[in-house]
Amino acid sequence: MKKFLKGVKNEMKKVRWPKKKEMVKYSLAVLICIVVFAVFFIASDFIIAGARTLIEGL
Numbered sequence: 001m002k003k004f005l006k007g008v009k010n011e012m013k014k015v016r017w018p019k020k021k022e023m024v025k026y027s028l029a030v031l032i033c034i035v036v037f038a039v040f041f042i043a044s045d046f047i048i049a050g051a052r053t054l055i056e057g058l
Contacts, residue, residue: 018026
């Protein structure tokens with residue numbers, strides 16, 4: 001177990017952690033993607049619901 005934890009510690013030293021500016025940029029990109037997908041699925045839902053209503057009305 002001691003050898004494993006030492007290996008983990010050594011690997012964690014090699015990790016390049018993102019800077020604050022990079023984190024803001026990545027977070028913003030994720031939020032934009034979430035909004036785009038949300039709008040897409042909401043629009044799809046309305047279109048499918050409208051088509052279903054038209055089909056059932058016939």
